[in-house]
Amino acid sequence: AQKITQTQPGMFVQEKEAVTLDCTYDTSDPSYGLFWYKQPSSGEMIFLIYQGSYDQQNATEGRYSLNFQKARKSANLVISASQLGDSAMYFCAMREGASGYGGSQGNLIFGKGTKLSVKP
Amino acid sequence: ETGVTQTPRHLVMGMTNKKSLKCEQHLGHNAMYWYKQSAKKPLELMFVYNFKEQTENNSVPSRFSPECPNSSHLFLHLHTLQPEDSALYLCASRDPNYGYTFGSGTRLTVV
Numbered sequence: 001a002q003k004i005t006q007t008q009p010g011m012f013v014q015e016k017e018a019v020t021l022d023c024t025y026d027t028s029d030p031s032y033g034l035f036w037y038k039q040p041s042s043g044e045m046i047f048l049i050y051q052g053s054y055d056q057q058n059a060t061e062g063r064y065s066l067n068f069q070k071a072r073k074s075a076n077l078v079i080s081a082s083q084l085g086d087s088a089m090y091f092c093a094m095r096e097g098a099s100g101y102g103g104s105q106g107n108l109i110f111g112k113g114t115k116l117s118v119k120p
Numbered sequence: 121e122t123g124v125t126q127t128p129r130h131l132v133m134g135m136t137n138k139k140s141l142k143c144e145q146h147l148g149h150n151a152m153y154w155y156k157q158s159a160k161k162p163l164e165l166m167f168v169y170n171f172k173e174q175t176e177n178n179s180v181p182s183r184f185s186p187e188c189p190n191s192s193h194l195f196l197h198l199h200t201l202q203p204e205d206s207a208l209y210l211c212a213s214r215d216p217n218y219g220y221t222f223g224s225g226t227r228l229t230v231v
Binding site for chain 1: 122153160161162163165168176208210212219220221222223224225227
């Protein structure tokens with residue numbers, strides 16, 4: 001069964017507008033971590049934001065915020081004030097067995113990604 | 121520059137060739153990973169090394185042979201590959217306190 005589902009293969013957003021990239025996950029482990037990565041055409045996976053399963057508040061990092069809805073097993077990424085440089089692939093990932101950012105258990109499992117294109 | 125360096129960035133090889141991919145990190149991380157990224161598929165975990173010991177082989181064909189001589193270096197030796205092995209191969213390292221750091225990948229084309 002697919003553990004990470006990203007239902008939007010591609011998204012378009014106008015520059016300076018906000019955009020939400022969807023991610024749902026499936027796990028029976030009460031302890032897990034959720035990650036979002038950005039992959040530009042150069043190939044490098046760039047870490048954006050992290051949410052632990054026991055974190056009480058939604059994570060925020062600059063223009064990135066994570067809309068964590070635990071009961072719905074949803075971890076959507078919100079990018080505010082989109083910039084042309086935000087055009088890239090975005091991947092949601094989960095690590096089971098540890099809710100800390102690092103964690104010594106579990107391996108990252110990735111979704112298929114969403115290609116975001118920012119229009120000028 | 122992320123701190124994880126992969127070479128070469130691009131590689132074209134024939135099905136009968138033998139080549140190696142190299143990954144190097146000087147971040148002091150103790151865990152290193154190989155991932156395969158094919159078009160329109162999620163990243164697939166291939167191998168995991170912790171403190172130079174292989175702790176996971178995700179049912180990878182034997183034509184892929186990893187080597188981890190020390191905690192800073194990870195290799196992926198390739199031989200008699202198939203065209204469907206063409207992909208972006210990503211290396212990552214991890215420290216319990218700092219999470220995962222990825223390299224820029226090697227884009228492999230098998231002809």
